[in-house]
Amino acid sequence: METVRTDVLVVGAGPAGSMTAKWAAKSGAKVLMIEKRQEIGSPVRCGEGMSKDWLQEVGIVPGKWINVEVEGARIYSPSEKCLEINEKHAGNEVGYVVERDGFDKQLAIDAANAGVDIWLKTSATGILRENGHVVGVKAKRFGEPLEIRAKVTVGADGFESQVGRWAGLPTNLQLRDMDTCLQYRMTNVDSDVRYCDFYLGSCAPGGYVWIFPKAEGLANVGIGVQVSKVKSPADAKSYLDRWIEKHPGYAKGKKIDMVGGGVSISAPMKQTVTDGFLLVGDAARMIDPLTGGGIANGCIAGKIAGEVSARAVAAGDASKEVLAEYDRGWRARFEEKLYRNWLAKEKLCSLSDETFDKVVDALEGVKLEKLTVHNILKAVHVKYPEVTREFEAFL
Amino acid sequence: MPPSKRSLHIESSGQLCIYCGACVGICPLNCIYLDETRITFDENVCTRCEICVKACPVGAIAIG
Structure with a gap:
């Protein structure tokens, strides 16, 4: 040999x-x-x-591998209240959608x-x-x-x-240490090239739905679901398909690509x-x-x-x-x-839709210096002190 | 039927499987193999723990 x-x-x-x-x-x-x-x-x-x-x-x-430079992220609560985070606040979490x-x-x-x-x-x-x-x-x-x-x-x-x-x-990895992920690349959708969008809550247990814009009308629409929260085979696909069905701006789109994979969400x-x-x-x-x-x-x-x-x-x-x-x-x-x-992820995974809504509602219109877990909790504390009680370890 | 006698089936023809490797990464016994567009597992090592069934995003793995 x-x-x-x-x-x-x-x-x-x-x-x-x-x-x-x-x-x-x-x-x-x-x-x-x-x-x-x-x-x-x-x-x-x-x-x-x-x-x-x-x-x-x-x-x-x-280089040429950059499709879009986004201006910010929009985080949607289960009742689809929107928290907009611009580049300055999000620090390194906002940037490019790439090839x-x-x-x-x-x-x-x-x-x-x-x-x-x-x-x-x-x-x-x-x-x-x-x-x-x-x-x-x-x-x-x-x-x-x-x-x-x-x-x-x-x-x-x-x-x-x-x-x-x-x-x-x-x-x-344990079941709780991994998200099972699926994503479609979709064309003819109402995505916004200025934002990466994230939908939290029971639409994606232990994960989120993401919309990452690739170009005008073209976006990666994907989901991650914590494996320990999967109830039946192909849950990731079922959740994603259900989310798309509920959103007319995406339900009208056409899928041109499909990818899957595992993402570890474990401690270091x-x-x-x-x-x-x-x-x-x-x-x-x-x-x-x-x-x-x-x-x-x-x-x-x-x-x-x-x-x-x-x-x-x-x-x-x-x-x-x-x-x-x-x-x-x-x-x-x-x-x-x-x-x-x-x-923070461990905590977020345990939140009810109702609590997610309160968190996002509390942050609406609040100007955060920098988007850190600490700053978010401080802002939530002002409006919903009962929500932050569970998070005292972070404060 | 004891768990070891049940058979694991990985749909590997590509009708469901998208060769993403999610099952490979989570398998606690490292007995699932992905080779570009071929996915196989070692029947002798597999304990039918069904973790891969849950990890598969498209439902291409079943235990019967």
Whole structure:
């Protein structure tokens, strides 16, 4: 069997993988990134809404992959009272609706330009270990088995990560830790290109319905439902179809595409590195449990992962003690927010439609300096103190 | 019938399945495999826990 050697091996060419690969190469390592599919970025499995204030930090230049730059978000309560959040208040939660396949390809191009080698149609089929250290993967390239040996192996294989499990990291999810998602791309709908819309409450138990505008009359219309709240098979589809039926501006539309997938909504993982191995992006459960967004955190962590991997290669030591710098790095950057948003999500999942309505009603017309859980609760407290009683931990 | 004797059926012809991988990610025993447009599971490892049935957004998995 053929054996190839590299410094850093990245499994999966999504945003987190490309970002890790690029920064490892820029930091001096020899990098190979493998992708099981024949095309990077396709098929798209994403709502395609993305915040934007982090792009510069990781060296991404806005490009043709942007469909729409929205001005704000509109959050609808179950009785469809609307809370409008403009860019200034929402901070990093408002931004672009993107062409994910184009975005992913651009990041792969950036990685290639940094010197990364990229192999398509190459899937990891198992992990290689020596003395307990991960030393690469068994793989198939165009169906041919081979061994890829690396000083650092990076699992960037997404929500259904295999390599993370093989490496023995605790990626397992409970039913309550995942939303099952379905989305149609619809044309001839009454979406508004200025806003991303979110509908909360019993229309999407443990999740929300989203409308992300792609162009005039064209939008991604999707839903996430917490798996622990699913009562019968295909609930995600039933809830979404029911929502569309009830909204004439969407019921008249035509579906041109359909995508599905799982989104983790768990608390942050306890461990993301082991000897010779680290996990990044959706595979490392870095998705924001409140918004369901994973691109920003995946890319931010990817940059840290790439830099730390290259340093480990240069030092000739990729033990978990050395790679722990990555674990500490991403935690310092966004673990607290992940944890806070997880707490907020847990609470939101338990609210009745009536309470949701009160919260949104209380916020109508209130000018918030910045949209934080704390500020929202303070505003709600003024009008409905009984609602905020349950949230005292946040205040 | 004991749970292990019931059979899991993943509709894998694409009539329902959209190959999204939601079942793969949630399977506690890591016994569901997705290979572009082919989805399979290991009958010997599967305990028929039905978690994948709930995770599937389109209802392509059934246990009978």
